[in-house]
Amino acid sequence: MSLSSASPLAVPLSTPLVTVQVRTVLLLAGTAFLALLAYYFIGVDEGAMSVFGKSTMIHEFFHDGRHFAGFPCH
Amino acid sequence: MEKKLIGRGVLVGAGSGLLAFVFARIFAEPIISKAIAYESGRDAAQALLDRASGITPEAAGSEIFSRTIQADIGLGVGLILLGAAMGALFAVAYVICLGRTGRVRPRQLSLLVATGGFLGMFLVPFIKYPANPPSIGHEDTIQQRGALYLILVFCSVLFLVLAVMLGQRLGKRFGNWNASLLAGAAYVVAVGIVMVIEPSLGHLHNNIAEYGRHATETPLPLRDPHGQIVYPGFSADLLFSFRFYSVAAQLILWAAIGLVFAPLAERLLTPDEVRSRREAVGV
Numbered sequence: 435m436s437l438s439s440a441s442p443l444a445v446p447l448s449t450p451l452v453t454v455q456v457r458t459v460l461l462l463a464g465t466a467f468l469a470l471l472a473y474y475f476i477g478v479d480e481g482a483m484s485v486f487g488k489s490t491m492i493h494e495f496f497h498d499g500r501h502f503a504g505f506p507c508h
Numbered sequence: 509m510e511k512k513l514i515g516r517g518v519l520v521g522a523g524s525g526l527l528a529f530v531f532a533r534i535f536a537e538p539i540i541s542k543a544i545a546y547e548s549g550r551d552a553a554q555a556l557l558d559r560a561s562g563i564t565p566e567a568a569g570s571e572i573f574s575r576t577i578q579a580d581i582g583l584g585v586g587l588i589l590l591g592a593a594m595g596a597l598f599a600v601a602y603v604i605c606l607g608r609t610g611r612v613r614p615r616q617l618s619l620l621v622a623t624g625g626f627l628g629m630f631l632v633p634f635i636k637y638p639a640n641p642p643s644i645g646h647e648d649t650i651q652q653r654g655a656l657y658l659i660l661v662f663c664s665v666l667f668l669v670l671a672v673m674l675g676q677r678l679g680k681r682f683g684n685w686n687a688s689l690l691a692g693a694a695y696v697v698a699v700g701i702v703m704v705i706e707p708s709l710g711h712l713h714n715n716i717a718e719y720g721r722h723a724t725e726t727p728l729p730l731r732d733p734h735g736q737i738v739y740p741g742f743s744a745d746l747l748f749s750f751r752f753y754s755v756a757a758q759l760i761l762w763a764a765i766g767l768v769f770a771p772l773a774e775r776l777l778t779p780d781e782v783r784s785r786r787e788a789v790g791v
């Protein structure tokens with residue numbers, strides 16, 4: 435039995451869930467931005483560059499995870 | 509619907525990060541401890557050599573957090589946050605793909621997007637710049653190493669997105685199978701070019717000037733002025749284990765995201781009557 439789009443067992447996926455609308459674009463872009471911010475603070479800050487100047491607090495706290503997740507460290 | 513899916517993605521990501529942390533705490537921490545012990549021993553040997561040749565050794569920096577806090581809390585918070593962040597990116601990609609991938613069902617799509625995340629965010633950059641334990645990596649090259657790594661991650665993810673779009677275009681003309689192969693080949697070539705252009709870490713200017721031309725920054729044996737080895741190079745076995753576990757942890761993270769998110773998304777996206785009809789026939 436084939437699961438064509440006419441079959442009652444198939445999930446209708448022929449239309450995109452999200453399209454280019456201001457609200458969805460903002461939601462997706464905002465989510466991605468926050469995720470990348472977290473990625474930056476866990477992996478990069480106070481190493482290759484630093485937003486709070488010459489502190490090493492964040493670097494030291496995330497130190498082991500930073501090495502283990504593949505980010506360059508000391 | 510998008511909001512619900514993204515919320516699920518973040519939660520599933522955080523949970524998967526916790527799983528990766530448990531794995532890391534058991535398997536990686538002993539290796540990290542050994543690497544740090546190697547580093548301290550090497551610094552001590554270097555200090556002795558320096559003193560013997562009349563140089564005042566640099567004072568070691570003070571520790572902000574104890575090793576216990578770094579290993580138990582820092583690693584845990586780091587991996588859970590990283591998992592949540594990857595779960596969020598995963599969900600954004602998933603939501604954009606929904607309805608644009610032909611007959612791929614929500615459950616399968618979850619695994620496909622997770623595979624893409626694992627490859628694009630981690631494994632492909634790892635091929636050129638693999639994870640390193642403490643004691644590998646020279647302080648004065650951190651800026652360049654950080655930039656090179658992030659550029660490779662960026663290119664790897666960007667090319668992956670472009671390859672998927674290319675594959676969809678080619679699909680109409682060549683069929684799904686051939687289109688996938690062609691898009692995959694295009695991805696490998698594009699990422700390969702970036703990998704060839706980017707230098708090996710040992711070939712960075714500062715490293716050649718200070719240590720000579722080596723491929724990596726992995727510490728070689730320390731020698732006294734007569735060329736006698738006074739401290740060994742970094743253990744190859746230790747390095748392999750660290751990298752192996754690093755890949756394993758990311759595999760756990762992304763596999764858990766893909767596998768746990770799949771049924772959650774399927775449930776959210778399948779209308780109730782379709783689900784009960786499906787359960788009735790056992791699909």
Ligand SMILES: [Zn+2]
Pocket residue numbers: 497501507508642643
């Ligand atoms: Zn480090």
